[in-house]
Amino acid sequence: MSESSKAASSPSTSANGITGASILLDKVTKRYPGQATPAVDGLTMEIPAGKMVMFVGPSGCGKTTTLKMINRLIEPTEGKIILNGDDVTAMDGDKLRRKMGYVIQAGGLFPHMTVATNIAIVPKMLGWDKARIAARVDELLELVSLDPGVYRDRFPKELSGGQQQRVGVARALAADPPVLLMDEPFGAVDPITRLRLQDELINIQAELQKTIVCVTHDFDEAVKLGDWIAVFNEGAQLVQYDTPERILADPADDFVENFIGSGAGLKQLTLTRVSEVGLAEAIVAHPGDSASSVMSRVNAAGHGHAVIVDERSRPISWLSRRQLSRLDVIGSTTDPKLPVVGNRATLNDALDTMLVSSAGAALVTGRRDVFEGVIDVKTVMDAITAAHEAAALESDDAPVGLNTGTMQRVSQPAADGGAAAGTEVDAGTEVDAGNEATVMAAATHEQAAE
Amino acid sequence: MSAALNESALTQSETGDAGDEAAGPIRTAAYAGGLWRSWRGLVYQLVGIAAVLFGLIIWLANTGLSATELTTLAPAALWGYTVEHLQLTLVAAVIVLVVAIPLGVALTRKRLRFLSAPVLIVANIGQAAPAIGLVVLLAFWLGFGFWAAIVSLVLYAILPVLRNTMVGLQQVDQRLVEAGRGMGMSAAAVLFKVELPLAVPVMLSGIRTALVLLVGTAALATFINGGGLGILITTGVNLKLTSVLITGSVLVALLALFIDWFGRVVEHLARPKGL
Amino acid sequence: MLDFLVGRFNQILFSGWQHFSLVVQCLILATILAVIIAALVYRSKALISAANSVSAVGLTIPSFALIGLLIAPFGFGVLPAVIVVAFFATLPILRNAVVGLSGINPATVEAARGIGMSRFRTLMQVELPMAWPVILAGVRVSAQMVMGVAAVAAYALGPGLGGFIFSGLSRLGGANSLESVVTGVVGVIILALILDLLLIGLGRLTIPRGIRV
Structure with missing residues (x-):
C-alpha cells in the first residue's frame, strides 16, 4: 500500500504540511449552445486537500472541460464550485485564477519573456515588491532543479522541452497557490524526459502538498502520479473514482477495464515507489580522493563498485573495481549514461533503468538529486511480492464523485462505485463545507438505493 | 570596409x-x-x-543645366519638396496607425470576430481601386490641397496595417492566451502583455508595407496640389526638362527605399527578443 | 452619369479592353519571365536571396517614379507603359515562384530523380506542378497591383482606363470631368475583380486535384 492512501486515511493529520485546498464540484453542468447533449452533466466531485487527483479518459470525454471549470476558464452552466468551503462560482474569475496555478502542455511559456519574467507574472499582478519576486523566482527554479544563475535570463526557445515544462510548473507555483491545475502537462516531451518530470512532480508534491488536479490520457501516468484517479467516459460521466490500487485490482466495468489495458498486474509495479523499499548501502567517494584508498574500502565492504558524488552529493559516476584499479586519483568527469532513478520513481522505472545498466542495479537519488543508495533486482522482486499482498488490503476513504445528470444508465456503475466508498466515509471530515457534504451524502444514498 | x-x-x-x-x-x-x-x-x-x-x-x-532647371533643382527647393513629401507620408501614417490598429484589435475580439471577414473583403476591393483614381476622386469631393491628399493616402494605406494586425493577432498560439487567462490575467492584460507583443513582427511588416505605399502614393499628391516630390516629375514632363524629371523620379524612389530601410531597422530593433 | 456612359459606351469598352489586354499580356510575359528566372536560381541559396532582394527593392520603387524614369529615354506611348506594367507584374510572381520551387520537399525531387527522370523533366513534371498554386497566388497579387499601375501608366499616354482619370483631372470642374474620373476608377475595380475571378477559375482548371487546398 502506498503511503499516499495512508495519509488520506487520517484526515486529522491534514494540517501537517498540507498547503492545498479542498475543491468541491457541486452538480456542475456545462451545456454549449446548439449542442443536444451537455459536455458535462451534473457532475459532483470532491477533491481532497493536498492530494493529487488524476482525470483520465478518452479524448473528448469532457475531462479538460471539467478541469477548466474548476478555475472557470470555462464557466459552468449550472452548479457550484466550492474552494475550501467558499463558493467561488460568482467571484471574479481573474482573481480566482490567481489563486490557482495552471500548467498546460509544453508549459505554455510566453516566448517573448525570459524565464524569470514568465515566473514573475502572477506575483507582479499580486503586487509583490521586486526583491521578493526575485527571491521567489530563484527559489522556484531551485525547486524544479534548474540553476537560477544559468536559466533566469534565458528565453523559452533556449530551453529544451523538459526544461520549458519545469519552468511552466515553477510559473504555476509562483504565488504559492493552494491549487494546481495541469492539463496534459507532460504531453509534449519525450518518454524519458516525461518519466523524469513525473518523478520530479512527485518530489515537489511531497514537499509542498498542494491540491493538484491533472488531466491525462495516459493511464500509466495516472497510476504513477495519482493519489486518486477519476476515470471519465463520454459526457464527463465519472465511471470510477478511486485509488490506483483499487482501480487496477477492481475495475468498475468493461470500460475501465479496457481503458487500463493489458498488463494490469505489471502496472502494480508502478504503484510502489523506490523510496518505499529498502536500499542497499554503497561506498561513496569524492573527486580528488585517492583511488587506492577507495579501492580498499570497496574491498573491505565486499562491494563491486564505488559511487562518486560531487560537492552537492549528486552522483556523477559509478566506478567498478577494474576502473578504480586503473586510476590514481578519482576524476570529476560526469558519466552521461549513469543509471540513476529518483526515490519517487516507481519500481517499474527502476527496473527499466537497472536492466540497461552494466551493474544490474541503479543509483537512487532524493531531493535535489542527492545520492541515497543503490537498488537492485532482488529488492524489486521482494517488493513485487509485498505489493501483491498489499493490494488485498482495501482503504475505505475514497472521496465522493458521482453524476446526477440525465445519462443515468451509463453512470450507474460509477455511482455504485462511488457510493460504495462514499457511504462509508464520514464526509464531514473530508469536505470543509458541511452543507454541501450533507447534500452530497444524501445524493449518494439515493444513488445506492437505486 | x-x-x-x-x-x-x-x-x-x-x-x-x-x-x-x-x-x-x-x-x-x-x-x-x-x-x-x-x-x-x-x-x-x-x-x-x-x-x-x-x-x-x-x-x-x-550636366549643363539651364536656368529654369537650376531654379527648380536648387538644393533648398529640393529639400522643401522632400520635407513636404515626408509630411504627407508621416501624417498619413500616424492617422493610419491610430485607425487601423485599434480596428484590427477590435475585429479579432470574440464579440466582433464575425465582422472581420466582411471588413477584409471590402478593404480588399477598395485596394483594387487605382491610387491615382482615389486621389483625384477625393479632390473632387474635398477640394485640392494637403488634407485631401492625406485622406486618400490614409484610405489607401489602411488595408496592410489592418490586415497584418488581424493576422498577427490571429496567429498567436491560442494556448498562450489561455495560459495567460488561466494564470488570472485579465483579457486586457493578455492583449497588451501577450497578444500584441507576439503580433509585433507581423504588424510591423504591415506598417512598413503601408509606409512604402504611402511614399509612392504621396508622389501623386502633386496632381491635386498636395505637395511633395511628385511636382518634379510633372514639371519635368510638362516643361520637357529631362533632368528635373529624372531627379524627381530618382528622389521618390530613393525616399521609398530609405523609408523601407528605416522600417526594416525598426522591425529589427522592436522584434521581441526570444522569438 | 448615365448620359456619359451611354454617350461614350464604345470608347469606354475599347479603353477597358485595352486596359485588360495590356494587363493580361504583361501578366503572361511576367509569369514566363518569373518562372524562368526562378528555375535558374532556386537551387542556390545565394541566388535565391539575390532574387528576393531584387523583388523586394523593385516593389519598393513607386510606380509613378519608374514611369517618370522611363519617359526620359522612351518618350510617351505604349512602350513605357508596357515596361512598367511588366516590371511590376514580374516581381510578386518571381517571389512566389522562388518560394514555391525551393519549398518542395527534397525527398519528392529525389524520388523523381531516383526513378530516372531527368532534371528538366523533374522540373516540368514534378516541381512546377507542385509549385503552381503558389505561383498562381503570386499572379493574383500581381494582377491586382498592375491594374492600378496600368492606370498610372496612362500618365505616359499609355492605353487604358487611366486616360479617363487624367482627362477628368485636366478638365477639372468642366463638363463631365467627375463622370470621367468615376468611370476610370470603377472600371479598373471591375476589371480587377473580373481578372481575379478568371484567375481563380484558372486555378481550378490547372491545379492538380491532389494538391488543391
Missing part, C-alpha cells in the same frame, strides 16, 4: 552576451555570425541608397 563592420558586429554581440555564462564561445561566434547576416542586408540597402544619391548629384553637377 566589410571586415571592419564584421568586427564591430562581433564586439557588439559579445557585450550583449556577457551576462549569459552558459553561452560558450562557439555559440557566441555563431550568434555573431547570425547577427551580421541579419544586419548585412540593411547595411547594403543603405549603402546602395547613398551610392545612387551620390551618383545623381555627380550627374546633375556635370
Whole structure:
C-alpha cells in the first residue's frame, strides 16, 4: 500500500504540511449552445486537500472541460464550485485564477519573456515588491532543479522541452497557490524526459502538498502520479473514482477495464515507489580522493563498485573495481549514461533503468538529486511480492464523485462505485463545507438505493 | 570596409552576451555570425541608397543645366519638396496607425470576430481601386490641397496595417492566451502583455508595407496640389526638362527605399527578443 | 452619369479592353519571365536571396517614379507603359515562384530523380506542378497591383482606363470631368475583380486535384 492512501486515511493529520485546498464540484453542468447533449452533466466531485487527483479518459470525454471549470476558464452552466468551503462560482474569475496555478502542455511559456519574467507574472499582478519576486523566482527554479544563475535570463526557445515544462510548473507555483491545475502537462516531451518530470512532480508534491488536479490520457501516468484517479467516459460521466490500487485490482466495468489495458498486474509495479523499499548501502567517494584508498574500502565492504558524488552529493559516476584499479586519483568527469532513478520513481522505472545498466542495479537519488543508495533486482522482486499482498488490503476513504445528470444508465456503475466508498466515509471530515457534504451524502444514498 | 563592420558586429554581440555564462564561445561566434547576416542586408540597402544619391548629384553637377532647371533643382527647393513629401507620408501614417490598429484589435475580439471577414473583403476591393483614381476622386469631393491628399493616402494605406494586425493577432498560439487567462490575467492584460507583443513582427511588416505605399502614393499628391516630390516629375514632363524629371523620379524612389530601410531597422530593433 | 456612359459606351469598352489586354499580356510575359528566372536560381541559396532582394527593392520603387524614369529615354506611348506594367507584374510572381520551387520537399525531387527522370523533366513534371498554386497566388497579387499601375501608366499616354482619370483631372470642374474620373476608377475595380475571378477559375482548371487546398 502506498503511503499516499495512508495519509488520506487520517484526515486529522491534514494540517501537517498540507498547503492545498479542498475543491468541491457541486452538480456542475456545462451545456454549449446548439449542442443536444451537455459536455458535462451534473457532475459532483470532491477533491481532497493536498492530494493529487488524476482525470483520465478518452479524448473528448469532457475531462479538460471539467478541469477548466474548476478555475472557470470555462464557466459552468449550472452548479457550484466550492474552494475550501467558499463558493467561488460568482467571484471574479481573474482573481480566482490567481489563486490557482495552471500548467498546460509544453508549459505554455510566453516566448517573448525570459524565464524569470514568465515566473514573475502572477506575483507582479499580486503586487509583490521586486526583491521578493526575485527571491521567489530563484527559489522556484531551485525547486524544479534548474540553476537560477544559468536559466533566469534565458528565453523559452533556449530551453529544451523538459526544461520549458519545469519552468511552466515553477510559473504555476509562483504565488504559492493552494491549487494546481495541469492539463496534459507532460504531453509534449519525450518518454524519458516525461518519466523524469513525473518523478520530479512527485518530489515537489511531497514537499509542498498542494491540491493538484491533472488531466491525462495516459493511464500509466495516472497510476504513477495519482493519489486518486477519476476515470471519465463520454459526457464527463465519472465511471470510477478511486485509488490506483483499487482501480487496477477492481475495475468498475468493461470500460475501465479496457481503458487500463493489458498488463494490469505489471502496472502494480508502478504503484510502489523506490523510496518505499529498502536500499542497499554503497561506498561513496569524492573527486580528488585517492583511488587506492577507495579501492580498499570497496574491498573491505565486499562491494563491486564505488559511487562518486560531487560537492552537492549528486552522483556523477559509478566506478567498478577494474576502473578504480586503473586510476590514481578519482576524476570529476560526469558519466552521461549513469543509471540513476529518483526515490519517487516507481519500481517499474527502476527496473527499466537497472536492466540497461552494466551493474544490474541503479543509483537512487532524493531531493535535489542527492545520492541515497543503490537498488537492485532482488529488492524489486521482494517488493513485487509485498505489493501483491498489499493490494488485498482495501482503504475505505475514497472521496465522493458521482453524476446526477440525465445519462443515468451509463453512470450507474460509477455511482455504485462511488457510493460504495462514499457511504462509508464520514464526509464531514473530508469536505470543509458541511452543507454541501450533507447534500452530497444524501445524493449518494439515493444513488445506492437505486 | 566589410571586415571592419564584421568586427564591430562581433564586439557588439559579445557585450550583449556577457551576462549569459552558459553561452560558450562557439555559440557566441555563431550568434555573431547570425547577427551580421541579419544586419548585412540593411547595411547594403543603405549603402546602395547613398551610392545612387551620390551618383545623381555627380550627374546633375556635370550636366549643363539651364536656368529654369537650376531654379527648380536648387538644393533648398529640393529639400522643401522632400520635407513636404515626408509630411504627407508621416501624417498619413500616424492617422493610419491610430485607425487601423485599434480596428484590427477590435475585429479579432470574440464579440466582433464575425465582422472581420466582411471588413477584409471590402478593404480588399477598395485596394483594387487605382491610387491615382482615389486621389483625384477625393479632390473632387474635398477640394485640392494637403488634407485631401492625406485622406486618400490614409484610405489607401489602411488595408496592410489592418490586415497584418488581424493576422498577427490571429496567429498567436491560442494556448498562450489561455495560459495567460488561466494564470488570472485579465483579457486586457493578455492583449497588451501577450497578444500584441507576439503580433509585433507581423504588424510591423504591415506598417512598413503601408509606409512604402504611402511614399509612392504621396508622389501623386502633386496632381491635386498636395505637395511633395511628385511636382518634379510633372514639371519635368510638362516643361520637357529631362533632368528635373529624372531627379524627381530618382528622389521618390530613393525616399521609398530609405523609408523601407528605416522600417526594416525598426522591425529589427522592436522584434521581441526570444522569438 | 448615365448620359456619359451611354454617350461614350464604345470608347469606354475599347479603353477597358485595352486596359485588360495590356494587363493580361504583361501578366503572361511576367509569369514566363518569373518562372524562368526562378528555375535558374532556386537551387542556390545565394541566388535565391539575390532574387528576393531584387523583388523586394523593385516593389519598393513607386510606380509613378519608374514611369517618370522611363519617359526620359522612351518618350510617351505604349512602350513605357508596357515596361512598367511588366516590371511590376514580374516581381510578386518571381517571389512566389522562388518560394514555391525551393519549398518542395527534397525527398519528392529525389524520388523523381531516383526513378530516372531527368532534371528538366523533374522540373516540368514534378516541381512546377507542385509549385503552381503558389505561383498562381503570386499572379493574383500581381494582377491586382498592375491594374492600378496600368492606370498610372496612362500618365505616359499609355492605353487604358487611366486616360479617363487624367482627362477628368485636366478638365477639372468642366463638363463631365467627375463622370470621367468615376468611370476610370470603377472600371479598373471591375476589371480587377473580373481578372481575379478568371484567375481563380484558372486555378481550378490547372491545379492538380491532389494538391488543391
